[in-house]
């Protein structure tokens with residue numbers, strides 16, 4: 001069953017949707033549904049993010065790739081409003097996510113790496129509870145059926161396998177049919193069937209007009225799922241564009257290793 005068409009929300013600023021399809025995440029911050037520009041974030045002496053600039057668009061899937069510790073999660077946390085940048089700008093649907101109000105948050109779906117789910121709850125209690133927070137949630141039977149959650153819906157989150165927990169976390173992120181979805185490694189640890197189910201769902205969410213931003217370490221996921229890529233190293237974007245633009249005729253894997261190898265010279269910006 002296809003994703004029920006998203007209802008335009010008049011409670012949050014609507015960016016220009018006439019940009020679909022767009023040539024890629026070009027970092028044209030003013031035109032993107034999600035953007036960071038010159039973002040800096042330190043944790044004590046650790047410079048996690050430095051001069052991060054890229055954009056992502058409605059109706060498209062943008063994959064953020066980069067080595068461990070490159071600054072992906074920190075950047076996305078700034079976009080989710082969970083961290084306050086030290087400098088630079090983060091914008092989601094035209095709004096600064098830090099301190100944004102409930103209307104904005106209702107339009108943004110978040111899937112965190114550790115799930116962020118209540119351990120004592122069960123999927124059968126948790127997902128309907130979350131659905132009640134939204135005016136126009138995804139029909140629950142469809143969502144839980146598509147993600148195979150019904151098979152374990154009465155098991156407490158604590159006892160779920162890693163892959164089962166991932167699926168519940170994804171359902172929690174998507175149940176409000178967000179305009180923007182941030183998915184942190186959505187298919188990590190999933191078996192091949194579950195991964196295909198997740199990819200199909202994520203494609204439908206974008207096809208219905210949402211902006212999907214996901215982090216991944218999988219070249220296969222980036223190439224098969226994403227429209228646009230952001231390659232991050234040492235706290236900033238070292239390449240942005242469509243998958244074909246970033247791969248640049250050499251294959252994504254080779255380009256990635258060239259761009260992100262330790263000690264590679266990064267000039268702090270875009271292709």
Ligand SMILES: Nc1ncnc2c1ncn2[C@@H]1O[C@H](COP(=O)(O)OP(=O)(O)OP(=O)(O)O)[C@@H](O)[C@H]1O
Nearest residue numbers: 043046047048066067068069070071072073074075
């Ligand atoms: N709360 C924190 N306190 C201290 N350092 C942090 C904190 N969060 C992140 N860092 C550091 O910031 C840097 C960037 O981390 P981040 O989690 O953004 O990387 P990442 O690209 O998401 O990595 P991974 O692929 O491993 O998830 C790392 O050096 C990390 O140790």
